[in-house]
Amino acid sequence: MRISQLSTASGVPIPTIKYYLREGLLPAGEQTSATRAEYGESHVRRLRLIRALLEVGRLPIAAIQQVIAAVDDESLGMHEVLGTAHYAIAPAVEPHPGDEDWRRARVKADDLIADLGWRIHPDAPTRDELAQALLTLDRLGMPASGESLRPYVQTAVDLVEHEIGTIPLRGPREAAVEALVIGTVVRGRILDILRRLAHESASAHLLDDSGE
Template identity: 75%
Template structure:
């Protein structure tokens, strides 16, 4: 297909496609003349992945380039490729190694992960996210008990195994698998957060029925 057809198939403007080509995010098409190139389904998949990383994941170009490099590296297994994308999506948490409270919270997060038997790399950003959340609750006087943390861990594992893992097309092209991971991680994360807030409102209405908001 020509670049105009690639644009129509992916809903990505031609100037944007040319920008991705210049930046090396999109591989060049097959040159058929001095001014014309042909593109295929691989380019469609790559553009879908770039859009997912950019528009859903909100990743900067440098992070997108790193994820795409992992996708293209045939020496990397699928777990490493997916991990590269997953870690790129993680919000930044600055570890405070000089803070005793932080070290204690991080140790608690590491202990919980170890007790659960989860296979998580030491550098996983979510370790620091969990430690930061534990530390914040401690400092607010509402410490997260081991029982509560394990309850959330169980719910998270159940949601992932029952609703997400089977949706990722592991047997297909790597671009499709990473695209699915990005969408599931970000969008289902929003769904879970929204459903949790709705549940909180419903429980509050049950507890304080007189003050419950009325539907017009």
């Protein structure tokens, strides 16, 4: 297909496609003349992935380039590719190793992960995310123990057992990463919304005598 047809098939404007080509996010098409190139379904898949990373994951171009590089690196297994995407969409957390409270929270996070038997990379940004959340609870006078977090752990395990089955691990890498990003970000929002709805409903049952 020509670039105009690629634009129609992907929903991405031609100037944006040309920008992705210049940035190396989209591989060049097959040159058929000095001014024309042909594109295929692999380019449509790549554009879908870029849109997912940009519009859903809210990633900057530099981070998208890292994810794309992992997708294209055939020496990396799928676990490493998905991990690169996971780490890219993780919120930025600045560690404070000089802060004793921070160090204790990070040890607490690492101990919790170890107790669960989860295989998490030592440098995973999610370790710092968890430490920051635990530190916040501590400073608000609501410290979290392993026991108090057990319902959240079990919910996470149940969700992931379902979600991992929705990722097309045997198909093109772009499709797997796209499904991971959309599933993590959008379904994560749905989970938060459903939780807040459930809170309102539970509150109504317990506290609202109006019958509405």
